[in-house]
Amino acid sequence: MFLFGRRKSSSNAVVPVDAAGENTLLRSQLARLNIQLEIISEINDKILATRSLEEVLQYSIDAIVDKFGLLGAVLLLKRGKDLTAKTIAGGAKAELFTRTIGKPISVLKIKISPESQNLVVQSVISRKLIYNRDLSGYTKEVLPDFLVSQAGKVIGINMNVSIPIVFDDEVIGAVVFATSKDSFEDRIAALQLLTKSIGISIVNSQSFAEKERLVGQLKLKVDELEEIARKERDMLDILAHELRTPMSTIRNYYDVFAKGIQPVPGKMDQERFDKYDNTIRDNIKREINLLEAILTSAVMDSHKVNLRVEQVDLSKVLAVVTDNFKPEAEKKGLQLVNLQDIGADPAGVAQSTHVQGDPERIIQLVGNLVSNAIKYTQSGKISLSLRTADGVMGVSVEDSGEGIAPEDIPNLGKKFYRVNQHIAGVKEGFKNFARPGGTGIGLYVAFELAKLMGGRVQVESELGKGSVFTLWLPLTAPIAV
Helix, strand or coil, X not given: XXXXXXXXXXXXXXXXXXXHHHHHHXXXXXXXXXXXHHHHHHHHHHHHHCCCHHHHHHHHHHHHHHHCCCCEEEEEEEECCEEEEEEXXXXXXXXXXXXXXXXXXHHCEEECCCCCCCHHHHHHHHCCCEEECCHHHHCCCCCCHHHHHHHHHHHCCCEXXXXXXXXXXXXXXXXXXXXXXXXXXXXXXXXXXXXXHHHHHXXXXXXXXXXXXXXXXXXXXXXXXXXXXXXXXXXXXXXXXXXXXXHHHHHHHHHHHHHCCCCCXXXXXXXXXXXXXXXXXHHHHHHHHHHHHHHHHHHHHCCCCCCCCEEEEHHHHHHHHHHHHXXXXXXXXXXEEECCCCCCCCCCCCCCCEEEECHHHHHHHHHXXXXXXXXXXXXXXXXXXXXXECCEEEEEEEECCCCCCCCCHHHCCCCCCCCCCEECCCCCCCCCXXXXXXXXXXXXXXXXXXXXXXXXXXXXXXXXXXXXXXXXXXXXXXXXX
16 A cells, blocks of 8 residues: 655656655664664763773774774874874774785875875865775875785775864864775764764873873972972981081080180270170070071971970960060160060950960060061060950060061061062151061971961061061960969
8 A cells, every 4th residue: 555645756757655665764764873873872982981092092993893884994193294094993804904915004104295195185184084995095105006905805895985083173183994885874974973082082082191291290390399308308407406516515615715704904895805705695696596497497397396285374475585585685775575564465464374385386486576576676675465366365576677568478487588688768767778687497487386386477567667476376274273
């Protein structure tokens, strides 16, 4: 029975349509299409998930040849101005082909030139599919035509096609497929789609490989830098230890020696004698303090700082530091004032002044801040006080020095960082000023010690008015007596 209308024959006569036959053909085409889609999905998932370029290339054409019933395939990649064969698929047929031509597939290295007669090159330049029955068209200029034609006949090739591999509008290679049939029929669309997936996967693999290479290089650099840093810490540690011992010996012997020395009338008066004596003592002290800072810095850099954390009374820390540094301040004509002693502490601390930390390190840290204040203050006074905030208490060291520029403040506490040594006048009566020398280690040690004890150092400063350095530490309840 003929249903659903008529169709024209070649002689323009109207011929009835066989609906049942057309339905069967349609179902067959849909079934074949579904199979192709499943194959495409399976191969696509695999090649897009594979990181190794070699695995991507071999698996992709192996799977395509196998699933679509092809005789074989050769994949070529663009390298500069050449197309180089990277892999071949086809199992026994591929082995027969290489045996027949007597060379490995890697000999296929074709120059990309507009004048080339090679069909793969033409396919890459035109970015189009190129079909040809004779396989030798794809190996021209590399292998003898008669030898390749003979190999194609032995294998049973009836049709070949070159499909360019394009990614992001750039040709990166081509795949030549071979079949025993007269055409690729409805498989060509699937082959084109999978070739695009191969291109994506190739680029992904190359990007991953480049990333791995860069990560490897970065790790080597990190290892090199860590080794350099370790050697630096070791050298600083060795130097500090080696220098501290003789400096301590010099100090101790000088103390003994100085007691037996008296000014010589007519040659050296008491004032000159005291000046030389103080200069020697100050320099010995400065060198020993520097060595102590270097040692502490090296220990912190190697993460080997041992803290004896306990409850510390900051009011007692202020008293100790004031007593330790008062002679040095007075020698320079400065006032060093503990505001708690005179009842003028702005914090109005009425309860506990206890914090959590290492008592020796806190005294060292506050002493470092006071020492810096004395060094960078030319006249006026330095005040020590306590401040409170939510859950923390601070020791503030305020000076009437030359101040610090706003752009320098964020960099304070960085190892070896030193602020600008020369300051121009910023107010009436404020002269150009050259800062005393420094290494930048002292503040680095102070900032790092504060962090290790769960605190921080806050800096407030204005050029021409002075600076306030505050050590903030976590509060804790006082020890019951």
